[in-house]
Amino acid sequence: MADLDRVTVVLDALAESRHGLTITELSARTGLPRSTVHRVLQTLERVLYVVRSPDPGQAGYQLGPGLLKFGMNTHLRLLAANRPDLVALAREVRERVELAIFSGREVVVVDQIASPARLRGVTQVGRSFSLHASCIGKALLARLPEHRVRELLPPRLARFTEATVTDRAVLLAELDHVRESGIALDREEHDAGISAVATSFVGPTGALQAIAVVMPSQVFTRKLPDAVRGLRSLNPAVQPGGFGS
Structure with a gap:
């Protein structure tokens, strides 16, 4: 799977969820290894395409303002x-x-x-x-x-x-x-x-x-x-x- 495909499936999984998703949850939903998900999230987080959930009671990542x-x-x-x-x-x-x-x-x-x-x-x-x-x-x-x-x-x-x-x-x-x-x-x-x-x-x-x-x-x-x-x-x-x- 190409790098762009990995980014796309991670973003799609986040878009389809009503709450933030952890690396483990994203790995399960996308079928990608946890290490790959973590690497994709690091890249997306740098440009604010994803952000960590602001809710203290909800760990994980969600779509960020960079996509607006x-x-x-x-x-x-x-x-x-x-x-x-x-x-x-x-x-x-x-x-x-x-x-x-x-x-x-x-x-x-x-x-x-x-x-x-x-x-x-x-x-x-x-x-x-x-x-x-x-x-x-x-x-x-x-x-x-x-x-x-x-x-x-x-x-x-x-x-x-x-x-x-x-x-x-x-x-x-x-x-x-x-x-x-x-x-x-x-x-x-x-x-x-x-x-x-x-x-x-x-x-x-x-x-x-x-x-x-x-x-x-x-x-x-x-x-x-x-x-x-x-x-x-x-x-x-x-x-x-x-x-x-």
């Missing part, structure tokens, strides 16, 4: 490149439109255009969703090979509503359909009363992203064809009529 310059620049480029398309889609379908990307083992909403008809949305920018219980998560997962999907999914899929798919085999079969149709559905799988449809593609900045049209469940069936047509204007891989009933 990359994250902020990438975030601004992502928003600027996609904002015109999001605005146009929201106006066309008159429902909320969201932009999302992978964030470790979750998916996070990074931008949102409120519905012109409803004026305000219920999702906060920065809110994260489980990959299996959202159309944005499923749309992104469907772009990955199955072995990577299995790595990202937890052993037990959490239930958020009565409609949440918690059977891994059922979810994997659904992802096959998403790959064929180019779109993923969420019929109240994460939030009661809210349904959505999403597609994913490599966006103008070169990043894999998902765009979703989100609306109240009572209008979802009626407005789904319009939403799919709007998404197809952004992603030609979307198959019209491939969303089922």
Whole structure:
């Protein structure tokens, strides 16, 4: 494994953790020897890409402020490149439109255009969703090979509503359909009363992203064809009529 690959897997492990990780924990998560992890951390610590946890009760390392310059620049480029398309889609379908990307083992909403008809949305920018219980998560997962999907999914899929798919085999079969149709559905799988449809593609900045049209469940069936047509204007891989009933 090249030095850059070692750095990447260590940073990925820290990004996916909700707390600081010790050298032993990082070694276990990455499969790298403790000596290699220690050497990588020393290099990253010198440029503040990682820092030691400031919490006295939590030993270990976490991502540092040195990464902010990359994250902020990438975030601004992502928003600027996609904002015109999001605005146009929201106006066309008159429902909320969201932009999302992978964030470790979750998916996070990074931008949102409120519905012109409803004026305000219920999702906060920065809110994260489980990959299996959202159309944005499923749309992104469907772009990955199955072995990577299995790595990202937890052993037990959490239930958020009565409609949440918690059977891994059922979810994997659904992802096959998403790959064929180019779109993923969420019929109240994460939030009661809210349904959505999403597609994913490599966006103008070169990043894999998902765009979703989100609306109240009572209008979802009626407005789904319009939403799919709007998404197809952004992603030609979307198959019209491939969303089922």
